[in-house]
Amino acid sequence: MINDRLIDAGDLPLAVRDFGGEAPPLLLLHGAGGNLAHMTTLARALRPDHRVVTVDLRGHGRSGDGQWTWDAALGDLAAVCVQLELERPAVVGHSLGGMLAALWGERHPESPGIVSLDGNPPPTRALHLSGLDPEKAEAELARLHAVFDAIEASAGQVIPAEQLPDLVERQQMAARDMGANEKVWVEGFRRGLAHQNGETSLRPTAATTSQLRALMNALDLTPVYAATTCPELVVLPTRDLPEQEPFAELYAAHRRFLVEQAKAAPNLRYLSLADASHAMVIEQPTALAAVITGFLTEHR
Numbered sequence: 001m002i003n004d005r006l007i008d009a010g011d012l013p014l015a016v017r018d019f020g021g022e023a024p025p026l027l028l029l030h031g032a033g034g035n036l037a038h039m040t041t042l043a044r045a046l047r048p049d050h051r052v053v054t055v056d057l058r059g060h061g062r063s064g065d066g067q068w069t070w071d072a073a074l075g076d077l078a079a080v081c082v083q084l085e086l087e088r089p090a091v092v093g094h095s096l097g098g099m100l101a102a103l104w105g106e107r108h109p110e111s112p113g114i115v116s117l118d119g120n121p122p123p124t125r126a127l128h129l130s131g132l133d134p135e136k137a138e139a140e141l142a143r144l145h146a147v148f149d150a151i152e153a154s155a156g157q158v159i160p161a162e163q164l165p166d167l168v169e170r171q172q173m174a175a176r177d178m179g180a181n182e183k184v185w186v187e188g189f190r191r192g193l194a195h196q197n198g199e200t201s202l203r204p205t206a207a208t209t210s211q212l213r214a215l216m217n218a219l220d221l222t223p224v225y226a227a228t229t230c231p232e233l234v235v236l237p238t239r240d241l242p243e244q245e246p247f248a249e250l251y252a253a254h255r256r257f258l259v260e261q262a263k264a265a266p267n268l269r270y271l272s273l274a275d276a277s278h279a280m281v282i283e284q285p286t287a288l289a290a291v292i293t294g295f296l297t298e299h300r
Contacts, residue, residue: 015061023049025084028053030095039094053084091111098118111231115234122216152210178283234258235276
């Protein structure tokens with residue numbers, strides 16, 4: 001029985017979806033700008049072997065707003081575990097959720113395992129772009145950061161009521177184009193809408209988006225991986241999203257850096273998933289579920 005509920009995390013409510021069952025518990029975390037609905041297809045694929053619990057991270061979906069820090073977000077996950085009685089859960093996360101999974105693993109050596117699905121901070125320095133000429137790397141980073149500046153500037157924008165039906169239709173078309181579950185995709189869009197004072201806006205807010213960007217830009221996972229003793233797996237993409245294609249050389253260099261980073265961590269395993277982009281959760285949920293379950297079963 002799937003159960004949606006709000007739990008009290010102290011300074012804010014957290015929305016969770018518990019897929020139920022008696023199997024070993026698994027926390028499944030979405031990426032920045034997403035919400036728990038976006039993880040539904042993967043959660044269903046994992047459900048035969050795990051009690052899957054998905055979470056709207058703070059500032060996302062139907063969870064409350066609060067200052068975003070890594071400590072605060074990890075405290076939220078601990079509150080979920082206590083209130084849902086999840087003992088030693090595995091933690092699997094995509095993008096931002098993967099970064100949280102890595103940080104959870106560092107702090108919880110008793111964990112049966114953590115899996116990061118391309119949960120890597122964005123490149124911010126030339127050293128993050130292996131094999132790329134330093135001068136060109138700096139120029140490409142400046143160009144990329146200008147794109148991120150524009151995304152940040154548009155965060156939390158108000159949506160005129162007359163535009164909502166058209167936006168929902170676009171979400172349906174996007175789902176069909178990507179081969180995603182249309183119903184799940186639209187639920188994710190609607191779950192990310194905030195309605196207040198007669199206006200509708202997109203979550204996360206501009207403030208939360210700014211906080212997240214600063215946190216991710218400053219995060220260095222190399223010492224985190226080195227200090228983690230529980231089993232850890234990083235699943236890396238092998239191709240670009242359409243919006244990444246203008247930066248193909250930059251992202252190829254960054255993937256090389258990520259592989260080098262993974263190889264240098266003594267307790268870390270990595271997998272470069274064939275024909276997968278950063279949207280791997282949508283593209284290959286069944287394959288990912290098999291990878292995740294196989295890894296966790298091996299270390300159970």
